[in-house]
Amino acid sequence: MYKSYIATPVIKRLPRYYRFLSELCAGGMTRISSKELAKRMGLTASQVRQDFNCFGGFGQQGYGYNIQQLKDTIGGILGLDQLQKMILIGAGNMGRAIGNEAFFNTCGFQLIGVFDKKPSLTGQIVNSIPVRHTDGLDEFCKENLPVAAALCIPNQEAKEVVRQLVGLGIKAIWNFTHYDPTADFPELIVENVHLRDSLMTFGYGIKNQ
Amino acid sequence: MYKSYIATPVIKRLPRYYRFLSELCAGGMTRISSKELAKRMGLTASQVRQDFNCFGGFGQQGYGYNIQQLKDTIGGILGLDQLQKMILIGAGNMGRAIGNEAFFNTCGFQLIGVFDKKPSLTGQIVNSIPVRHTDGLDEFCKENLPVAAALCIPNQEAKEVVRQLVGLGIKAIWNFTHYDPTADFPELIVENVHLRDSLMTFGYGIKNQ
Numbered sequence: 001m002y003k004s005y006i007a008t009p010v011i012k013r014l015p016r017y018y019r020f021l022s023e024l025c026a027g028g029m030t031r032i033s034s035k036e037l038a039k040r041m042g043l044t045a046s047q048v049r050q051d052f053n054c055f056g057g058f059g060q061q062g063y064g065y066n067i068q069q070l071k072d073t074i075g076g077i078l079g080l081d082q083l084q085k086m087i088l089i090g091a092g093n094m095g096r097a098i099g100n101e102a103f104f105n106t107c108g109f110q111l112i113g114v115f116d117k118k119p120s121l122t123g124q125i126v127n128s129i130p131v132r133h134t135d136g137l138d139e140f141c142k143e144n145l146p147v148a149a150a151l152c153i154p155n156q157e158a159k160e161v162v163r164q165l166v167g168l169g170i171k172a173i174w175n176f177t178h179y180d181p182t183a184d185f186p187e188l189i190v191e192n193v194h195l196r197d198s199l200m201t202f203g204y205g206i207k208n209q
Numbered sequence: 210m211y212k213s214y215i216a217t218p219v220i221k222r223l224p225r226y227y228r229f230l231s232e233l234c235a236g237g238m239t240r241i242s243s244k245e246l247a248k249r250m251g252l253t254a255s256q257v258r259q260d261f262n263c264f265g266g267f268g269q270q271g272y273g274y275n276i277q278q279l280k281d282t283i284g285g286i287l288g289l290d291q292l293q294k295m296i297l298i299g300a301g302n303m304g305r306a307i308g309n310e311a312f313f314n315t316c317g318f319q320l321i322g323v324f325d326k327k328p329s330l331t332g333q334i335v336n337s338i339p340v341r342h343t344d345g346l347d348e349f350c351k352e353n354l355p356v357a358a359a360l361c362i363p364n365q366e367a368k369e370v371v372r373q374l375v376g377l378g379i380k381a382i383w384n385f386t387h388y389d390p391t392a393d394f395p396e397l398i399v400e401n402v403h404l405r406d407s408l409m410t411f412g413y414g415i416k417n418q
Binding site: 011019041078079080093098106109171172178180194196198199202206 | 411417
């Protein structure tokens, strides 16, 4: 149905397409032209057509895309239909904020455990899940086999925790720390959320508009 | 000293260079070769040299870069020495987590106010700042002239709030919602932090490693 290899920049745009198409679906729209979709997303129509051609042509000349079909296809490519088990390490301010966001299930993940090394946080509730002490991490992972971990801990603790997680079979890190896991563990799949970098880029944009 | 125009991909890498150089400085290092810096950052040496050439050559053949000097120059380009006034809209889980991060001052911003429309949050403390009710937003902005706002509110409220902020002189939005402000306010400077998109890209990476 679609090419097995899709270039990274296209992949990076897929969630945004998915988001826009979901909103259009929710608004009751059934079809949209590449021109209209491009306009709403701040892209060019030829860019949109080119992207969608990567996984099979959906549009018919003068007829546009079937929004539901396109959304489902993109959701399938992103693998949103098969939830992957994720644990959250760190239940401080950021960990609780991330953990409480209601986006795991709609983004292809199932949050199955929350851990923090602070005993005072044990038993607190994050997204209906009681926080466990990190002492229980080994046993939990052996029993529940999570594939991914969200990392919301201090930078200086990150390396040791990642080492432990890799030893426990974790294949992928959603990384909110400044530590770069790929330097020490090149086999890991890492998605970084560097808020400081985002803030600095933002500041540069303001000063050099 | 450096070109007034620097290409966007280079700008996007500057915070990461700054972060690495800061760590090297803190570790007591004074000089580093492009090769060694590239290795630590997962780039190529020629990429590093090319990037730094955009704002004047710093390295001497066989001698490497002066880390402190390079860090200060990049900090200057990013404008980290002149703090810009920012307000935070939304003191829910994510707003509190963002607001409590100790990164504003080191990233070129001064957080001067926190607002939420929920009366129950008024007076709560975020980063030593008492949360104000959004009723007081107009007066506060007229008095304190913030240039930027971090947006941590529900998606469906975002458009109206951005409209209000633009009317109050806000020039830039650090956007944690799914609403795309540039569609309605093309003159705004917007830096998006789309956690759902990040999570979906992450999931794709796991399934297609």
